[in-house]
Amino acid sequence: MNTTDKQLMRSLKSRHIQMIAIGGAIGTxxxxxxxxxxxxxxxxxxxxxxxxxxxxxFMMRSIGELLLSDASKHSFLDFVKDYLGDKFEFATGWMYWFCWISLAMADLTATGIYMKFWFNDLPQWIPPLTILVALYITNKLKVRIFGELESWFSIIKIAAILILVVVGITLAIFGFKANGQIASFNNLVAHGGFFATGGYGFLMSFQMVVFAFVGIEMVGLTAGETEQPEMNLPKAINSLPIRIGLFYIGSMIAIMSVCPWDKIDTSTSPFVQVFSSIGIPGAAGILNFVVLTAAFSATNSCLFSTSRTLYALGSGNNAPKSFSKLDKNGVPNISLNFSTLFLMIIVILNFVMPANIFDLISGVSTINFIIVWLVLIYCHVCYRRAQPSGVKAFKMPGYPTTDWLSLFFFASILIFLFINTSTRISMIISGSVFILLLGIYQLYQKIRLLNN
Structure with missing residues (x-):
């Protein structure tokens, strides 16, 4: 069998999909x-x-209904092609590749920051290089290896958050002292009130909060390698509200109850700060290992998602055909090589400008993902217009209101990020890339017509 005729292997089991969905929602x-x-x-x-x-x-439910409407499709990019056309499939696919590349750059940069906890004089570029090479090797193996590795990464992250929430809330209930401060739920309002930095500060938080959620849609790329997608994908998506409540909201309440918000040090993880303040020997080091694992996980997910995105682009004639070739393990090897080599840029940037790179890259990554989410939600609107009955077993709740509200919400965040001077550069970079991709498609089509 020729390598271009091979298909992605459906080797990911239910527990893999559950853990990949969770891993995508918990990261740097x-x-x-x-x-x-x-x-x-x-x-x-x-x-x-x-x-x-x-x-x-809501965004995940719209993607889920799209995927379940036709199980023969391998990823949400196939639906973009069907409902928005070749141009948007090209631009969205490459933008999504850029999403994960920029996210991995942020996560690889974070590994250099985390390692300074143990090795203060270690150059910031060494950990990204070491981790990138190690994860590249594991991603060259069968997809089930990726699933197993991501499952273990997710288990470690979940355990850390559960411990943090339980410990933090217990300290607050009983009023224990932590680093000279009395832990209390009163800390949530005692230092300037709940909206301590005003409405502007509240709005400014959305960029980093959205950054915390980027990657949750990655489960939509696993459809072509999932056993029984019609059963496993809904299970993973429907567990999102529990994860949101426990992992995000619970951890924020626990952190700010133990360490008042105005005492948080932004140079390190607030998770590490909480356990350092408790005074348990070695606790901070263990938590630092956990957050380092989270960065491993995100980079691992990046290599998986970018290689599968390039595979889909190659299969759809929106990238070199060689990207759609699979090796004997069913891995898109050339796509993986290309993404890994591109990520070497972040190693260079961490060598040249280690102090400023994380904020810039995380901003670009957030905006990239929002643009892709907007396209996918609108794609769902187009699908439901064409198929009003939808997927009976997994209909989008509240359609069409929830789709239009979601489009308005994410578009409003982009407008605010453009108006704000601190995020305008990131917004200009991301917006320019998407417009450039639409232009490149037009040029690409003209070259193909001339060659034919």
Whole structure:
């Protein structure tokens, strides 16, 4: 059999899909980025997580209904082609590739920051290089290896958050002292009120809060490699509200009850700070290992998602045909090689400008994902117009109101990020890339017509 004739293997089991969905929703944005978001918005970040979580759930339900409407399709990019045309499939596919590349750049940068906990003089570019090479090797193996690795990464992250929530809330209930401060739920309103930094600070938090959620849609790329997608995908998507409540809102309440929001240090993870303040020997080091694992997980997910995105683009003639070739393990090897080589850029950037790279890259990544989410939600609107009955077993709740509200919400965030001077550069970069991709498609089509 020729490598171009092979199909992606349906090797991912239910537990893999559950863990990949959870892993996509818990990453550097929560473990590291939440420190900056807390500093900007104060306790009102709890409300930010709730609002963004609701709209992310609607977005996931719209993707889920799309995927289940035709199980023969391998990813949501196939539906973009069907309902929005070749141009948007090309632009969205490459934009989604850029989403994960920029996210992995942020996560790889975070690994260099985390390692300074143990090795203060370690150059920031060494951990990203080491981790990238190690994960590249594991992604060259069968997809089930990726599923197993991601499952274990997710288990570690879940355990850490559960421990943090239980410990933090217990300290607050009994009023224990932590680092000279009395842990109490009163800390959520005692330092300037719930909206301590005002409405502007509350709105500013949305960029980092959305960054904490980016990647949850990755389950939509696993459809072509999932056993019984009609059963396993809904299960993974429907568990989102529980994860939002427990992992995000619960952890924010626990953190700010133990460490008042205005005492949070943005140079390290607030999770590490909480366990350091408790005084348990070695606890901070263990938590730092956990947040390092979260960065591993996000980078691992990036190599998986970017290689499968390039595979889909190659299969749809929107990228070199070689990207659609699979090796003997069913892995799109050339696509994986291309993404890994591109990620080497972040190793160079961490060598040249280690101090400023995380904020810039995380901003670009957030905006990239929002643009893709907008396309996918609108794609669902087009699908339901064409198929009003939808998928009976997994209909989008509240359609069409929920779709239009979600489009308005995410578009409003983009407008605010453009108006705000601190995020305008990231917005211009991401918006320009998407417009450029639409232009490149037109040029690409003209070249194909000339060659034919």
């Amino acid at each position: 944005g929560l473990f590291l980025g939440s420190g900056s978001a807390i500093k900007i918005s104060g306790p009102s970040i709890i409300l930010s997580y709730l609002i963004v979580g609701i709209f992310c759930f």
